[in-house]
Amino acid sequence: MKTLSISLKDVGVKFDLGAAADGHTLKGFLAGLKSRAPRPSNVIEALKSVSLEVKAGERVGLIGHNGAGKSTLLKVMAGIYPPTAGVAKTVGHVCPLFEFATGFEYNRSGWENIRIRAMLLGMRPDEIDAKLAEIADFSELGKFLDYPVRTYSTGMFVRLAFAVSTSVNPEILLLDEVMGAGDLSFTEKANVRMREFMDQGKILVFSSHSLDLLTEYCNRTVWMDHGRVMEDGPTNAVVKAYKNHALGRSAMLPAA
Amino acid sequence: MTVYRKLVRDNIAALRNWRVWWHLGMADVRNRFAKSAVGPMWILLNLAMWVGGMGLIYGTLFNQPLTTYLPFLTIGFVCWGFLSQTIIDGGNAFVFAEGYIKQFIYPKQIYVLRVIVNASVPFAIGVAIFFAVFAWMGQPFGVGMLWVLPGLLMLLLASYLHATIMAYASARFRDLPHGMTALLQVLMFVTPVFFTVGTLKARGLDFVYKYNPLYYLIEIIRHPLTKLEAAPTEVYVASGIYLAILALLAVFVSMRLDRRIVYLL
Numbered sequence: 001m002k003t004l005s006i007s008l009k010d011v012g013v014k015f016d017l018g019a020a021a022d023g024h025t026l027k028g029f030l031a032g033l034k035s036r037a038p039r040p041s042n043v044i045e046a047l048k049s050v051s052l053e054v055k056a057g058e059r060v061g062l063i064g065h066n067g068a069g070k071s072t073l074l075k076v077m078a079g080i081y082p083p084t085a086g087v088a089k090t091v092g093h094v095c096p097l098f099e100f101a102t103g104f105e106y107n108r109s110g111w112e113n114i115r116i117r118a119m120l121l122g123m124r125p126d127e128i129d130a131k132l133a134e135i136a137d138f139s140e141l142g143k144f145l146d147y148p149v150r151t152y153s154t155g156m157f158v159r160l161a162f163a164v165s166t167s168v169n170p171e172i173l174l175l176d177e178v179m180g181a182g183d184l185s186f187t188e189k190a191n192v193r194m195r196e197f198m199d200q201g202k203i204l205v206f207s208s209h210s211l212d213l214l215t216e217y218c219n220r221t222v223w224m225d226h227g228r229v230m231e232d233g234p235t236n237a238v239v240k241a242y243k244n245h246a247l248g249r250s251a252m253l254p255a256a
Numbered sequence: 257m258t259v260y261r262k263l264v265r266d267n268i269a270a271l272r273n274w275r276v277w278w279h280l281g282m283a284d285v286r287n288r289f290a291k292s293a294v295g296p297m298w299i300l301l302n303l304a305m306w307v308g309g310m311g312l313i314y315g316t317l318f319n320q321p322l323t324t325y326l327p328f329l330t331i332g333f334v335c336w337g338f339l340s341q342t343i344i345d346g347g348n349a350f351v352f353a354e355g356y357i358k359q360f361i362y363p364k365q366i367y368v369l370r371v372i373v374n375a376s377v378p379f380a381i382g383v384a385i386f387f388a389v390f391a392w393m394g395q396p397f398g399v400g401m402l403w404v405l406p407g408l409l410m411l412l413l414a415s416y417l418h419a420t421i422m423a424y425a426s427a428r429f430r431d432l433p434h435g436m437t438a439l440l441q442v443l444m445f446v447t448p449v450f451f452t453v454g455t456l457k458a459r460g461l462d463f464v465y466k467y468n469p470l471y472y473l474i475e476i477i478r479h480p481l482t483k484l485e486a487a488p489t490e491v492y493v494a495s496g497i498y499l500a501i502l503a504l505l506a507v508f509v510s511m512r513l514d515r516r517i518v519y520l521l
Contacts, residue, residue: 015519079361082515094361103355107287116283119276120360 004092012085061218062207095170110145139163173201270365281373334382346419347426347433400484407476
């Protein structure tokens with residue numbers, strides 16, 4: 001039997017915004033070939049030599065300011081972003097819960113989108129058939145499921161995506177609360193389901209701004225700042241250090 | 257070489273998850289005809305208009321007997337449609353799947369296979385229509401038509417490679433699908449779809465098909481179906497060489513870009 005694990009060694013991720021801006025066009029590319037001068041670089045280092053080992057049974061929290069690299073780190077763990085430096089290896093079936101607002105077929109019905117999303121999360125058609133009614137029921141979308149999802153409001157998208165994503169059996173659960181689940185505090189029901197779901201994951205990595213949630217769920221927490229790991233250890237200690245740091249910064253502000 | 261191994265693994269994993277791309281591709285077909293009163297019958301109407309119109313004009317222009325020219329035109333046009341649709345849609349395979357690629361961990365190749373499924377439906381309907389036209393024109397059927405099977409396999413493989421190259425390269429160069437659309441419109445008239453090889457030869461225009469790989473890919477389907485025998489050996493050899501070149505190019509492009517795709521979208 002395979003042992004579930006996530007292992008990152010000196011992982012770096014660079015986003016080349018320059019390439020995304022004018023490298024896309026043939027004109028920009030040809031101009032780049034002709035002139036030997038290096039293109040003005042517009043590179044953002046989202047992660048800088050991050051090393052982490054997560055073993056089966058661990059529940060790891062991620063904290064840090066917006067733009068600290070939490071979401072990027074989760075996407076590297078999921079295998080969505082191949083690191084531009086270092087090595088990342090994840091063993092186990094990953095269930096990512098990242099964005100609830102993208103990845104829909106807008107002209108198709110809610111039912112159809114449930115099916116597609118469930119398939120992309122690795123469910124087999126017979127599993128989907130078995131869970132379809134339950135997913136629909138949880139989403140509370142009722143007759144709206146017959147309508148194309150382009151008619152949905154943001155909240156309805158979240159309900160649909162959340163209902164599908166939390167119906168899979170996760171081995172490794174990667175959860176970006178900052179991106180998606182933040183909108184989920186909407187109902188008590190969603191909270192209960194989230195908790196049940198998180199309990200199932202054999203590995204959980206969870207980014208959140210809610211220090212209470214982290215203390216409750218995670219025995220270990222990683223504090224990220226500017227793409228680096230600031231601290232990695234027991235949740236209580238790391239949360240305390242993070243709070244002190246945040247307090248220190250805000251205390252310094254008036255003086256500056 | 258690890259990139260190469262990952263690609264092999266991804267391609268196999270994508271093929272094994274056939275349910276996903278089959279479903280996505282078929283849903284694309286349904287979606288295309290959603291809310292249309294005529295629905296997928298448009299594939300038939302479109303073909304009938306083209307073949308009817310072009311058949312009468314070109315058949316008269318080139319003094320072709322309609323009994324052989326109409327089936328020839330139908331199957332050629334159907335093959336051309338499949339080739340060009342997979343090339344153009346292939347270019348958008350990754351770009352349109354951005355929302356999926358950035359949040360699910362399936363091998364990206366399923367979005368290429370989705371394009372092939374999507375194009376296969378009109379192709380299959382088109383082949384059925386060819387048989388109808390063939391029978392209507394009183395042409396004889398025969399066992400030799402089975403030679404179409406190796407041809408089909410080669411055509412499918414070529415389209416998968418075309419779409420793969422286009423999917424990767426277009427994520428990097430967004431102009432590519434537009435350029436290919438324009439290029440294919442011209443190519444349609446310089447590939448023997450409307451003209452028979454005999455017509456071209458008689459006017460000293462052999463080069464139009466001789467150096468045109470798409471001609472050979474059409475001929476491996478068209479020849480067995482219209483002449484009830486295997487296509488000439490050189491047609492298979494040329495198709496094989498073209499497939500080998502495409503495969504090399506596909507491996508090169510995807511090895512260069514596979515790790516960068518998600519950052520380019």
